[in-house]
Amino acid sequence: xTGISGGNSEHHARTEHGCSEPAHAESxxxxxxxxxxxxxxAESRVLDAVAxxxxxxxxxxxxxxxxxxxxxxxxxxxxRLFPGGKSTMVDMTTxxxxxxxxxxxxxxxxxxxxxxxxxxxxxATGSSMLAEQPAVTYMRIHEPTTLxxxxxxxxxxxxxELSARVLSPRLERFVxxxxxxxxxxxxxxxxxxxxxxxxxxxxxxxxxxxxxxxESHILPGLRRVPAxxxxx
Amino acid sequence: MxxxxxxxxxxxxxxVGEPTARESIMRGALRCVERSGVSxxxxxxxxxxxxxxxxxxYRHFPGGRQQLVTETATWEVGRFxxxxxxxxxxxxxLEDRLVTGLGLGSxxxxxxxxxxxxxxxxxxxxxxxxxxxxxxxxxxxxxYMVEVLRAERAAGRLLAGVDLHEAADYLTRMIVxxxxxxxxxxxxxxxxxxxxxxxxFIAGILA
Numbered sequence: 001x002t003g004i005s006g007g008n009s010e011h012h013a014r015t016e017h018g019c020s021e022p023a024h025a026e027s028x029x030x031x032x033x034x035x036x037x038x039x040x041x042a043e044s045r046v047l048d049a050v051a052x053x054x055x056x057x058x059x060x061x062x063x064x065x066x067x068x069x070x071x072x073x074x075x076x077x078x079x080r081l082f083p084g085g086k087s088t089m090v091d092m093t094t095x096x097x098x099x100x101x102x103x104x105x106x107x108x109x110x111x112x113x114x115x116x117x118x119x120x121x122x123x124a125t126g127s128s129m130l131a132e133q134p135a136v137t138y139m140r141i142h143e144p145t146t147l148x149x150x151x152x153x154x155x156x157x158x159x160x161e162l163s164a165r166v167l168s169p170r171l172e173r174f175v176x177x178x179x180x181x182x183x184x185x186x187x188x189x190x191x192x193x194x195x196x197x198x199x200x201x202x203x204x205x206x207x208x209x210x211x212x213x214x215e216s217h218i219l220p221g222l223r224r225v226p227a228x229x230x231x232x
Numbered sequence: 233m234x235x236x237x238x239x240x241x242x243x244x245x246x247x248v249g250e251p252t253a254r255e256s257i258m259r260g261a262l263r264c265v266e267r268s269g270v271s272x273x274x275x276x277x278x279x280x281x282x283x284x285x286x287x288x289x290y291r292h293f294p295g296g297r298q299q300l301v302t303e304t305a306t307w308e309v310g311r312f313x314x315x316x317x318x319x320x321x322x323x324x325x326l327e328d329r330l331v332t333g334l335g336l337g338s339x340x341x342x343x344x345x346x347x348x349x350x351x352x353x354x355x356x357x358x359x360x361x362x363x364x365x366x367x368x369x370x371x372x373x374x375x376y377m378v379e380v381l382r383a384e385r386a387a388g389r390l391l392a393g394v395d396l397h398e399a400a401d402y403l404t405r406m407i408v409x410x411x412x413x414x415x416x417x418x419x420x421x422x423x424x425x426x427x428x429x430x431x432x433f434i435a436g437i438l439a
Contacts, residue, residue: 145360152359153412160415185416186432193405197370202398217402221435 005168039096043081045071052095055134058143059090095108098159101129102166109167115174119187119218122167124210127191131205151192163188179222186218254292255283259305270301270354270361305361309369312340317376326384326438330407330429331422337411338419374404384438391439399437405434 003107005086039047049070053062068075075103080090113119130136149155164181171180190213194204204210251259260282264273275297279286293300318339320329377400384390410419411429419425 126295135430145363147358148363148366149356153355156409157415158411160413182416189406189409193409197367197405199401202401213402215437216398218438219430221431223436224431 014101018204019077041224042073042077046073046078046081047089047093047096050089051135054090054093055138058139059135059146060143062086078099095162097133097135099166101133102163105129106167106170109170111130112170115171115222116214116219118174119183119214120172120207120211122170122184123187123191123204123209123214126187127195127204127210130195150194156192159192160188175222181213183218183222186221247293253282253284253288255293256361257284257289258299258307260284261300261304262308265304270357273361275300295408301357303362306368307357307360309365312337313369313373316340318387326380326389327426327429327434329380330433331425334419334425334429335422337407338414341411349374370401370404370408374400374405377401377403381437389438391437394437403433403437 033101048068049067050062052070053066064078065075066200067086067089068078071078076087079085082092105122109121110120112121130139135146151159153217164184167184168177168180175183191204194202202209202213204213257278260278260280261273263281264277268277275286278300279289282289289300290296293303295332316333319336320333323329323332374397379396379397381390381396381399381403385396386395410417410432417424417428419428
């Protein structure tokens with residue numbers, strides 16, 4: 001959150017996960033096709049402020065005034081930019097932060113040597129990024145039910161679709177586009193399920209654990225698709 | 233979440249026969265929610281519905297409205313899964329059971345009068361009410377799946393080397409995730425649901 005202040009065309013390095021800054025201009029091609037349009041600088045500043053407030057004291061306690069102060073604009077400006085107020089800003093911030101996380105994750109799979117490597121990286125690194133996302137980290141402890149909403153029913157359907165769109169191009173080197181989308185949704189479900197209901201004996205942020213899950217359930221599933229049986 | 237019906241025999245909560253006062257209150261609460269949504273429901277209305285006084289509601293639910301909402305939601309979710317398990321219990325193969333169960337469950341969630349009543353902020357209130365029960369629901373369902381898989385193993389249908397507890401946990405996570413947020417598949421389309429079940433649910437479990 002704090003790292004994406006440069007607007008939505010510039011994304012922060014995820015060096016803590018061993019992923020390099022985009023090495024080639026090619027990574028710009030993974031820009032999400034899902035955001036309707038680029039945000040203006042003022043809009044970006046406000047949405048960054050929402051993210052910063054959420055990381056500091058959660059969503060529930062954040063007010064429009066807090067956001068205005070953090071962004072260095074007036075309350076009236078915030079409402080002019082986002083007439084829907086807090087709930088609209090929270091939705092847009094969520095989409096933007098989820099997209100930023102997914103783009104960071106996408107870069108981590110650039111160097112995957114094969115499908116299994118890519119799947120394990122997506123699952124393990126994605127799980128770590130989710131747990132370490134600043135607002136998520138705060139809310140997990142202080143506002144668990146608010147956090148849970150983002151991963152429930154229709155809200156989670158939206159995240160699944162966003163995830164499929166941003167990440168599946170990375171898998172298209174190895175499988176058909178439709179299969180790539182299915183795989184990404186599948187991995188997203190697993191990462192989020194283990195995040196919401198952790199299993200102490202199965203920590204998916206550990207690549208070895210992620211690999212064993214991929215090997216025991218995902219690869220056999222892929223082999224059941226005759227057309228792409230050789231993919232793995 | 234789906235319609236409340238029946239007499240407790242299907243509820244799987246051990247309360248067969250005469251419903252307890254607690255249960256009558258929770259049934260009353262469900263009827264109120266079905267009628268007017270989570271936020272439109274008052275303890276007076278529930279008391280009237282259950283044929284009890286407001287005081288006796290507080291006797292059973294000292295935490296008042298919030299406790300009643302949370303416990304009713306948890307209870308109803310338990311019943312939802314128990315009814316679903318009951319509805320597919322006689323189906324022979326696990327694959328068919330999953331396909332049928334996913335279709336039934338997702339249809340019930342989509343069509344339930346409660347969900348239909350919910351505007352977004354109310355859905356949030358429901359999620360808040362359900363959140364504390366989630367690990368418990370996961371544990372109960374997973375125990376149930378262990379028994380299902382044990383039977384599959386006895387019938388020689390399990391792949392060699394499958395860890396029953398791991399597989400049960402995996403299936404439970406997938407069922408809950410896909411049924412509540414089915415992005416990417418129409419579970420009421422049986423062929424699509426079967427394809428999903430074969431690839432993503434049982435490929436690593438069943439022979």
